[in-house]
Amino acid sequence: MHESKTSRTGKPRLKAPKSPNGQKTSMARRSDRFLAQLGNYKRVSLVTHVNPDPDSLGSMMGLAHLIDQKLGIPTRLTRDGLISRAENRAMVELLDIELVPIESITWEADEAVVMVDSQPNTGRHHLGDDVPLVAVIDHHDTPGNLEDIDFVDVRRSLGATCSLVTSYLREQDISPDSRLATALLYGIETELCGYPREASPVDDKALIHLYPLANKDLMARIRNARLPQTYFNGLLQGLQNSFIYDRLIISWVDDLPQPEMAAEVVDFLIRFEEVDWALCAGVYNNNLILSLRAAVSDAQAGDLLSKVVGKLGRAGGHDRRAGGLIPLASVSESAIEGIQSELRKRLLKAMHIEECRGQRLVSKRDILQNLHT
Ligand SMILES: [Mn+2]
Incomplete structure (x- = not known):
């Protein structure tokens, strides 16, 4: 066991100096x-x-x-x-x-x-x-x-x-x-x-x-932390306003009870077996809060969302999870709709999905029919 160790290139491998007790210094x-x-x-x-x-x-x-x-x-x-x-x-x-x-x-x-x-x-x-x-x-x-x-x-x-x-x-x-x-x-x-x-x-x-x-x-x-009533309200809003575009689902929440709710909605939606991507965009304090998830590997979600958002705001994250924020100049219905449609357009383009009318996750008829008054 006295032969000197060499690396694959044949050069002697540089060893970290050792202290007297044999550990790396x-x-x-x-x-x-x-x-x-x-x-x-x-x-x-x-x-x-x-x-x-x-x-x-x-x-x-x-x-x-x-x-x-x-x-x-x-x-x-x-x-x-x-x-x-x-x-x-x-x-x-x-x-x-x-x-x-x-x-x-x-x-x-x-x-x-x-x-x-x-x-x-x-x-x-x-x-x-x-x-x-x-x-x-x-x-x-x-x-x-x-x-x-x-x-x-x-x-x-x-x-x-x-x-x-x-x-x-x-x-x-x-x-x-x-x-x-x-x-x-x-x-x-x-x-x-x-x-x-x-x-x-x-x-x-x-x-x-x-x-x-x-x-x-x-x-x-x-x-298993206990959940406030606003959580269920936010989740219901998200589910009622979820639209499917090919392998992508987008959920719009007009009134997020708290900013992290966007991530909670999207963590739930990404489990939908028909999609590979889920985005939730919700309004909180004059900002559109974005959360993106991918169910496929090598998705580079952080890079994708940051390109999609561009100069509208900021975004970043990991391979399969990303977040972002777009400041809203106005929270009027038309201003929000304008940003939503721009965001949807950019996202579909980035994901190579043809512009199409989104299909609701839960149909309007079902939403109305299920209401017990
Ligand atoms: Mn971390």
């Missing part, structure tokens, strides 16, 4: 480089995308714990916009996650900001230009402006940012307590939900590591 690991960047700051704040989801919440919690355990530096978790999906609210409440609203923050001297599950200048934040961003840790396809950031770990092949954060904790021999393990596990579960092929070996390792540590009772209570 510290600076070879990403988590060490991450921690080294933060060592001299007095405080670290964690930020993420607007309407934080379980993956971003779990990631912020995991990194805060890592920073606390390894550097002893105080941290704070922030919230940009609302958390409105019932499951996500249950996660915040049941796991008692303290979040500082981003608009109430003034950055302090000697403070570092770490962005997770998102990238700067993707139009998904309300951060000023003065944010002292030091590190970005993410897995989204949508490219951000990463110039001048000291530490960047963006891995597009990963199912969840929580998996990446879990790998940092493991590298540093930090075992999460049951609260943190629950958050990380739920974060990964929601990202991989329904599309297991998006999972990488890093995600698998994290899931196996976290599962025995997580509180399964809390997980169940988060997954």
Whole structure:
């Protein structure tokens, strides 16, 4: 066993230097480089995308714990916009996650900001230009402006940012307590939900590591969070205004009870066996909120939606899931109809579907007949 190892090209393989105990020396690991960047700051704040989801919440919690355990530096978790999906609210409440609203923050001297599950200048934040961003840790396809950031770990092949954060904790021999393990596990579960092929070996390792540590009772209570009446109203609106164009279904909701409802409608519609694509577009606070899902692989949904939306607004996401937003100059019926028809035209063109009259998912006659007065 003394022959020197060579790579496939025949050149000697460069080996990471080893410490006396046989482990890779510290600076070879990403988590060490991450921690080294933060060592001299007095405080670290964690930020993420607007309407934080379980993956971003779990990631912020995991990194805060890592920073606390390894550097002893105080941290704070922030919230940009609302958390409105019932499951996500249950996660915040049941796991008692303290979040500082981003608009109430003034950055302090000697403070570092770490962005997770998102990238700067993707139009998904309300951060000023003065944010002292030091590190970005993410897995989204949508490219951000990463110039001048000291530490960047963006891995597009990963199912969840929580998996990446879990790998940092493991590298540093930090075992999460049951609260943190629950958050990380739920974060990964929601990202991989329904599309297991998006999972990488890093995600698998994290899931196996976290599962025995997580509180399964809390997980169940988060997954099955109680739903407000507005949820059923929003879902009904979505179902009554769903139109099929070949392998695409589009659902229009005139009045979203909360912005994340568009994603909930589309998560449901993409299970329809006759379609490969589902889009929900709903009005919320002078914005048209968009959510797109694909049931086929290699869909590049994020790129597609961003091209379709173009200069009307902004959009981005993953291979099979994307979101976006179009600001509305007016919420008059005609203005909304104008944007809807432009969006439909662009989407059909991008998907090579001939312009046609959409077929209702539920016919008007059925909708009326089923009404009990
Ligand atoms: Mn994520």
